[in-house]
Amino acid sequence: MLSFLRKTILPPRCLVCSGKDQVIQGVCSRCRSGIRPLPGPLCDICGKVIGTPGTCLQCQHRPPHFNKVLSACVYEGMIQDIIHRFKYRRATVYKKFLAGLVAERITADGAPFDFVTAVPLHWSRLIERGYNQSMLIARELSGYLGSDVRYGVLRKVRKTPSQVGLPRTDRQRNLRDAFSARGVEGKSVVVVDDVITTGKTAQEVSKALKNAGAAYVIFASVGRTVSW
């Protein structure tokens, strides 16, 4: 009753700063204004920041397994803080806000797709954390986009140590064949991750999807570090 009254009478507060200014999906306009999209031009395949519009040299020489990478914003400052809380401190209250950012990016791009899914956690990590942060975003995202969300498509078949702090070559090796996929033959799939740092997860997950017959893979994330 009390919480009902609070919601009805009091204006919503920003989850980050407690401000009351134009709070949408839990975050106020001032906090939103600190979120920075990736500075273009971006490679039209891997989404990396490049000098001239088009496809980067790396994607031209060795086409990646994904068809397109779409990230909502630069992984820095407030958004880094929110994602960290969302992922490690059970602040799942941010899921609508984060999904909203990804939805805007996907809508602006306009590429068609069949359904949304997410980068999976190994079952032991899922038990430990209690939720898959990327799947929470994927579920909200599917609501915004009016599309299906599918849960059993990807599996992490091997437990891998955190990519953070590993040298570049070890990161690639670390994730090799760590994922498997099913039920995607001929489908265009959006896969959601919270952050792209090295791009190795995007590669390995997309490889599993393509090996299982996916026709087109859009790898979408909330944040992205500017250089990988």
Ligand SMILES: [Zn+2]
């Ligand atoms: Zn705020």
Ligand SMILES: [Zn+2]
């Ligand atoms: Zn590229």
